[in-house]
Amino acid sequence: MTAPRPVPSAPLLRGSVVPSFAYTTIKDRLPVILAKVIDHFVRRQHREHIKGSSAAATEDAAATAAAAAEDTAWDDRSASELRRIRDDIAALKYAMARDRPLEPLVAAADASADEATDVALWNAALDELDAAERSWFKAPWLFIECFMYRLLRQSLLATTTWRDYDLFESEKQASLFGSAESILRMASAALGVRAAADRDAAAELIQFSLWGNQSDLSLFVNAKHDEAHKHQISGKDQLASSSSSIIVNDMDAVLDKLAAIRTGTVVIVLDNAGFELFGDLCLADYITQTTECTVVFEGKLFPWFVSDTTARDFDFVVDECALLADKREHDNLREAVARWRAWVASGRWVLRFDPFWTTPFPFWRMPERAPALLKQLSDAQLVMFKGDLNYRKMVHDAAWPPHTPFAEAIGPIASSGIAPFVMLRTCKSDTVAGLRPGQAAELDAIDKDWMVNGKFGIIQLHQ
Numbered sequence: 011m012t013a014p015r016p017v018p019s020a021p022l023l024r025g026s027v028v029p030s031f032a033y034t035t036i037k038d039r040l041p042v043i044l045a046k047v048i049d050h051f052v053r054r055q056h057r058e059h060i061k062g063s064s065a066a067a068t069e070d071a072a073a074t075a076a077a078a079a080e081d082t083a084w085d086d087r088s089a090s091e092l093r094r095i096r097d098d099i100a101a102l103k104y105a106m107a108r109d110r111p112l113e114p115l116v117a118a119a120d121a122s123a124d125e126a127t128d129v130a131l132w133n134a135a136l137d138e139l140d141a142a143e144r145s146w147f148k149a150p151w152l153f154i155e156c157f158m159y160r161l162l163r164q165s166l167l168a169t170t171t172w173r174d175y176d177l178f179e180s181e182k183q184a185s186l187f188g189s190a191e192s193i194l195r196m197a198s199a200a201l202g203v204r205a206a207a208d209r210d211a212a213a214e215l216i217q218f219s220l221w222g223n224q225s226d227l228s229l230f231v232n233a234k235h236d237e238a239h240k241h242q243i244s245g246k247d248q249l250a251s252s253s254s255s256i257i258v259n260d261m262d263a264v265l266d267k268l269a270a271i272r273t274g275t276v277v278i279v280l281d282n283a284g285f286e287l288f289g290d291l292c293l294a295d296y297i298t299q300t301t302e303c304t305v306v307f308e309g310k311l312f313p314w315f316v317s318d319t320t321a322r323d324f325d326f327v328v329d330e331c332a333l334l335a336d337k338r339e340h341d342n343l344r345e346a347v348a349r350w351r352a353w354v355a356s357g358r359w360v361l362r363f364d365p366f367w368t369t370p371f372p373f374w375r376m377p378e379r380a381p382a383l384l385k386q387l388s389d390a391q392l393v394m395f396k397g398d399l400n401y402r403k404m405v406h407d408a409a410w411p412p413h414t415p416f417a418e419a420i421g422p423i424a425s426s427g428i429a430p431f432v433m434l435r436t437c438k439s440d441t442v443a444g445l446r447p448g449q450a451a452e453l454d455a456i457d458k459d460w461m462v463n464g465k466f467g468i469i470q471l472h473q
């Protein structure tokens with residue numbers, strides 16, 4: 011007999027609760043993300059069309075240059091497959107807006123064994139929902155938002171030419187380019203050769219890594235990428251003023267923990283690529299120089315929540331930092347990138363992409379769904395979970411009274427044997443635990459959107 015699924019005592023967040031951030035997300039934000047993907051493809055078609063017409067090409071040189079830079083070959087097959095993907099996404103957007111039933115995934119006829127297993131996993135997760143809640147607004151928000159990204163992947167997997175295409179890559183890259191000034195500023199403030207541990211430096215790096223989580227392309231769906239640097243926290247002078255916005259601050263305990271670690275593994279469960287990843291690399295740089303630890307980075311197997319870090323994104327950020335360092339003659343950054351590349355080559359830095367991170371399951375299900383991963387996280391000295399989605403998954407995406415003890419909100423994870431872990435998250439969804447009694451009301455009076463606007467941060471340790 012299988013053990014009953016662990017279920018939180020607080021209600022799960024859902025789009026059927028109005029008003030709620032889940033409702034706003036499914037009604038407004040996710041459709042914008044889908045519309046932008048459709049638009050991305052329409053522009054691609056336009057560029058290919060222009061390329062075929064020399065007269066038009068002279069009128070639209072920018073489009074022609076962009077077409078020349080495309081990495082997906084364009085022929086009859088890729089063109090017709092692209093039309094099919096566009097149709098799939100338009101149908102998805104339509105079904106979401108009308109709260110249509112969630113349909114099971116269908117494995118492609120030539121699906122590999124891994125793909126077929128993954129399709130079965132998602133369909134089993136779908137089957138766990140009650141029939142009455144199996145639609146876009148009625149299902150748990152966590153499930154449907156993950157499901158949307160998996161459906162996008164399914165549409166690509168059903169093709170031959172677009173299987174490995176990243177629908178969000180150009181946005182992620184544009185956002186990184188727009189963060190160049192912040193990267194240089196943080197590199198000056200936070201990077202360098204370290205002979206010994208330095209508590210103040212560690213505290214600054216943890217804060218940079220935390221606030222980097224504000225750079226999230228799934229929340230700020232209309233962000234102007236070339237202005238990204240204007241909103242980023244990248245200088246020490248900004249840290250003092252932002253510290254009052256850290257609403258759970260276990261910094262001292264995290265620094266104690268870090269100072270006690272000498273060997274073993276530190277795991278960083280990554281979130282967004284681009285500027286956030288750069289801050290995480292700076293923090294990992296400190297840990298690697300001041301301990302003998304291996305740092306394991308856990309990224310995403312496929313494009314996820316727009317800007318989450320895939321293997322290609324990781325390489326792109328490192329490579330772009332190298333180019334930027336050369337272009338702007340920034341020695342700190344150039345030397346840091348050399349260290350990072352050497353650590354990746356020597357195995358001191360390890361990149362992993364566990365499939366569990368791209369499932370819809372809250373971490374409460376990790377003991378049963380990903381025991382090998384949990385074992386790795388248990389063997390570590392410290393685990394750092396970045397970002398809002400990891401927080402949502404940790405607390406089962408439930409509407410906890412905010413003063414619920416964090417150890418209660420993480421359910422079975424508390425007794426799972428997992429290593430001490432810290433959540434570094436800016437608040438972008440209406441779930442939180444571990445506040446002081448009365449603190450939520452105080453925050454309501456300061457900023458009614460404190461739970462969701464990304465202006466408030468959390469450094470929350472469990473040990």
Ligand SMILES: O=P(O)(O)OC[C@H]1O[C@](O)(CO)[C@@H](O)[C@@H]1O
Nearest residue numbers: 226228229397398399400438439
């Ligand atoms: O990149 P993060 O910090 O995990 O955030 C994920 C995003 O997904 C959501 O949780 C849901 O869209 C947002 O609220 C948040 O912006």
